[in-house]
Amino acid sequence: MEVIPQLVVSTILLGGLYALIAVGLTLIFGVMRVVNFAHGEFLMLAMYAAFWAFTLLHMDPYLTLFVSLPLFFAVGWVSYRVVMRPVIHASHNAQVFTTVGLSILLQNAALVLFTADAQFLRTDYYTVVLRLGGAVFNLAQTVAFVIAVLATVSLFAFLRWSYTGKIMRATAQDPQVASLMGIDTGRIYALTWAVGITCVGAAGVLLAPIYPVYPTAGLQFVLIAYIAVVLGGLGNMAGALIAAVIIAAVEVIGSYTIGTAWKEVLYLMLFIFVLVVRPAGLFGQRGAEALGT
Amino acid sequence: MKRYLPAIAYFVVAGLAPLVVKDAFFLDALVLILIWGAAAAAWNIAGGYAGQVSLGHSAFFGLGAYAAALAVTRWGLSPWTGILIGAGIAAFTGMVIGFLSNRLKGPYFVIATIALSQVLLIAASRLKGLTSGSEGIPVPFRPGFWTLGIADKSVWVWIVLVLAILVYLVQVYLERSRRGFQLAAVREDEDAARSLGVPALHLKVAAIAVSAAFTAVCGALWAQYIGFVDPAYVFSVDISIKFALASMIGGVGTALGPFLGAALVTTLETTLRAQFGGVGAQFIGTYLILYGIALIVIVRYAPRGLVGWIGERWGRREAKPA
Numbered sequence: 001m002e003v004i005p006q007l008v009v010s011t012i013l014l015g016g017l018y019a020l021i022a023v024g025l026t027l028i029f030g031v032m033r034v035v036n037f038a039h040g041e042f043l044m045l046a047m048y049a050a051f052w053a054f055t056l057l058h059m060d061p062y063l064t065l066f067v068s069l070p071l072f073f074a075v076g077w078v079s080y081r082v083v084m085r086p087v088i089h090a091s092h093n094a095q096v097f098t099t100v101g102l103s104i105l106l107q108n109a110a111l112v113l114f115t116a117d118a119q120f121l122r123t124d125y126y127t128v129v130l131r132l133g134g135a136v137f138n139l140a141q142t143v144a145f146v147i148a149v150l151a152t153v154s155l156f157a158f159l160r161w162s163y164t165g166k167i168m169r170a171t172a173q174d175p176q177v178a179s180l181m182g183i184d185t186g187r188i189y190a191l192t193w194a195v196g197i198t199c200v201g202a203a204g205v206l207l208a209p210i211y212p213v214y215p216t217a218g219l220q221f222v223l224i225a226y227i228a229v230v231l232g233g234l235g236n237m238a239g240a241l242i243a244a245v246i247i248a249a250v251e252v253i254g255s256y257t258i259g260t261a262w263k264e265v266l267y268l269m270l271f272i273f274v275l276v277v278r279p280a281g282l283f284g285q286r287g288a289e290a291l292g293t
Numbered sequence: 294m295k296r297y298l299p300a301i302a303y304f305v306v307a308g309l310a311p312l313v314v315k316d317a318f319f320l321d322a323l324v325l326i327l328i329w330g331a332a333a334a335a336w337n338i339a340g341g342y343a344g345q346v347s348l349g350h351s352a353f354f355g356l357g358a359y360a361a362a363l364a365v366t367r368w369g370l371s372p373w374t375g376i377l378i379g380a381g382i383a384a385f386t387g388m389v390i391g392f393l394s395n396r397l398k399g400p401y402f403v404i405a406t407i408a409l410s411q412v413l414l415i416a417a418s419r420l421k422g423l424t425s426g427s428e429g430i431p432v433p434f435r436p437g438f439w440t441l442g443i444a445d446k447s448v449w450v451w452i453v454l455v456l457a458i459l460v461y462l463v464q465v466y467l468e469r470s471r472r473g474f475q476l477a478a479v480r481e482d483e484d485a486a487r488s489l490g491v492p493a494l495h496l497k498v499a500a501i502a503v504s505a506a507f508t509a510v511c512g513a514l515w516a517q518y519i520g521f522v523d524p525a526y527v528f529s530v531d532i533s534i535k536f537a538l539a540s541m542i543g544g545v546g547t548a549l550g551p552f553l554g555a556a557l558v559t560t561l562e563t564t565l566r567a568q569f570g571g572v573g574a575q576f577i578g579t580y581l582i583l584y585g586i587a588l589i590v591i592v593r594y595a596p597r598g599l600v601g602w603i604g605e606r607w608g609r610r611e612a613k614p615a
Contacts (some may be wrong), residue, residue: 035400037348086593093346093400097592100348100534105585106570108578113577215578219530223411226404234401261419268412275397275405 003256009135011252014144015245016152019219021221022228023242024153024199031172032088034135037099039225040218041106042197045203046072047213048114051121054208061209062143066200072201076194088125110215118212126209135191144206151202152241155195159237168192172235212286220264227271231281239283300461300549304517308454311447318567320446326559327453328515333539333551334460335507339387340537341546342467343500344480345394348533350508352413353383355527357509358516359417362430365440365517367423370503372432380506387505391498407530420488429523434517441517449518457552460507464548467500476500480602508536538584541591544598553599558584561582 009067025039032212046291049068081104087098126140159165171178171188179185211217228247232239254266274282307327311320332354340346352585357379364375390409397405418427435442443449467473478486479493487493526532536551539558544550561580569576595602 029400035404083589090592093344094346094592094596095347096400096403097537098589099535099590101585101592103585104534104538104581104588108581108585109576111575112582189452223407227408230401230404249471262415265412267418268408268415271408272405272412275401276393 005133005135006052007252007256009137011245011249013137013145014140014252015248016148017141017206018221018228018248019241019244020148020151020203020206022199022225022232022244023155023237024196024203024228025225026232026235026237026240027155027199028196029229030237031168032189033235034084034088034095034099035226035234036196037096038103038106039196039200040222041103041110042072042075042200042218043204043207043221044110044213044215044218045075045106046201047208047211047217048119049201049203050108050205050208051119051213054121054123055119061123061205062147064098065205068205069198073194073198075201076197077190079197080190080193084193085186085190088186089269100223107215107218114215116215118214118217120212121208123209138210140209144210147206148203151199155199156237164191224267228265230272231271233281233283236281236283237249243282297465300552303549303552304454304458304461307457308451311450317446318372318494320450322559322563324446324449324453324518325563326556327450327457327552328511328518329535329539329559330552330555331453331457331460332508332511333536333555334457334464334548335504335511335544335552336536337540337545337547338460338463338467338507339501341540341550342464342473342480343476343497343504345391345408345497345501346399346403346537347390347501348403348530348537349408349410350504350536351528351532352406352410352531353387353508354507354515354532354536355410355413355524356383356386357512358522359424359430360509361513362516362522363423365432365435367429371439372513372517373439376510379509383509384502387502388498390505391501392494394497394501395494407533410528410530410533414506414524417524417528424524426526429521432520432522434520435437453514453518454587455605456507461548461552463503464509468548472496487495489598525612538588540589540598542584544600544602545596547597547600550598550600557599577578 021039021043025036028034028036028039045066049071050061050064053064053067054061083098083102087094089096119192123140125139130137130139130142159169167178167183168191170181171183171185171192175185178188207221224244224247228240228243231243231246232241247270250267250270251263254263258266307323310323314320332350336347336350339350357376360379360382361372361375365372366368386409390406393405394402417424420426421520424430436444438448443452467476475486475491476496478489478491479496483493512527516527535558539554540551541554542557543549543552543554558580561583562577565577565580591598597604
């Protein structure tokens with residue numbers, strides 16, 4: 001069975017990327033109790049940002065990160081102030097429709113500006129692969145994986161040890177008590193949203209050298225992120241990471257054994273099955289899915 | 294009676310228009326306005342009256358479209374039989390989703406419905422033996438009412454008008470009947486409603502199943518009218534969003550709202566398509582940018598949409614919550 005090391009490598013590389021997309025989504029949900037249906041569109045915008053920086057300014061996609069991370073933090077902050085703040089205390093349905101509206105807006109702005117054509121960011125090292133033992137590593141995927149892991153680890157460290165991170169976790173646990181303790185929860189929501197968008201912005205830049213970009217490119221990835229987030233238990237960051245790797249494994253092994261045509265059905269079925277059997281997710285608390293509705 | 298005057302006017306104008314105007318482009322737009330209106334109203338039964346917001350209603354639309362198309366092309370049946378089969382399958386699927394809704398609230402339910410429509414999209418693209426896959430199925434034109442091969446667009450207007458009025462009447466029933474009031478109670482506070490003996494689960498399942506069945510009928514008629522079904526369109530998230538968008542803009546949880554919303558959305562879309570077809574095709578997206586902004590603004594300032602907003606201005610009775 002020479003393919004097993006390769007299957008493991010592919011799973012881990014893919015899982016790392018999925019995790020970075022999912023981690024921003026689950027952070028936003030955990031702190032704000034909002035499912036961001038525009039998450040995929042921010043991913044798509046980040047892919048376009050890397051594509052245009054490469055095409056027009058000949059900037060290497062990985063150098064783009066230094067510009068696009070602060071940029072997406074700012075985009076996140078502004079989109080929170082303008083769009084999300086008015087509905088932050090509104091009903092779930094109002095929040096769903098607000099983020100859906102944002103998603104329609106961004107997707108079609110991209111359509112009008114960039115047309116529906118799929119664009120490819122082809123670096124000189126596009127086809128470079130590394131060999132280690134029996135496994136082959138695609139260079140772009142490996143770099144993306146390393147940066148994704150670094151980003152995720154630093155986000156965890158930030159939440160665990162920094163003062164702001166602790167305030168965020170306090171707000172997630174109980175916003176009312178947090179504001180009684182003098183925490184400006186409005187600011188924390190804005191910061192959380194901005195950090196979540198920054199994560200998905202980083203993911204978009206890392207995906208750009210691997211996948212083509214087009215206005216609806218976000219959907220396929222964000223669907224995986226939703227599934228990872230629900231499987232891991234909404235708001236549970238570690239759970240989302242493990243779930244991202246599980247989905248990657250299902251996708252890689254499914255593609256190998258029964259072909260790529262049905263791989264999406266496999267994880268969607270897994271997702272619906274888990275929703276029916278254990279809607280709180282694999283690692284979530286029981287009953288969490290009904291909280292605050 | 295007074296509160297139903299705007300709706301009666303809407304349907305009477307739509308029904309009489311083909312007698313006055315013979316322009317094919319106008320009649321085509323009218324058929325689409327009524328189909329999308331009926332579909333948005335069907336969505337509204339689940340998303341508005343029952344409070345079960347779905348972004349996967351294209352699943353039911355696609356099931357109806359495929360049932361009708363396959364009935365004609367593969368099984369040699371009348372499209373009318375296909376419509377009934379599609380409605381039946383969709384109602385059953387809707388019941389399953391309805392039972393899920395008992396365990397999945399708010400955003401969880403939304404994600405589960407998106408996942409359902411994506412599973413059907415992939416299944417329809419891959420089951421080449423049954424559905425011809427991504428190529429889609431052309432629906433052959435066989436003249437006659439029984440085979441739905443109708444060249445005269447005015448007849449199409451009247452057929453979809455009957456469907457639109459049916460869905461409208463279901464919504465009126467939900468505004469006036471005991472069951473409708475119970476459903477509203479479940480939507481507003483399920484625990485309180487249950488404690489008063491309201492069969493919450495039954496009502497939600499029934500609402501979603503009825504909503505699914507009507508959406509499937511819309512999909513089936515749409516497929517017969519357009520003459521072509523392909524999975525990437527009929528099962529897309531875009532269509533699901535279109536139903537929700539038309540309802541939200543017109544007025545979610547109001548009987549006339551979805552029809553008004555669909556009229557606005559479809560008119561702007563067809564106008565832009567006529568303007569920018571071909572070379573500038575990407576500019577068709579401008580109407581969706583406007584609607585994205587409209588959705589954000591409406592949720593914030595006019596949560597009951599145009600109908601609610603106009604009602605507040607005029608102090609009409611229909612503005613009051615159902």
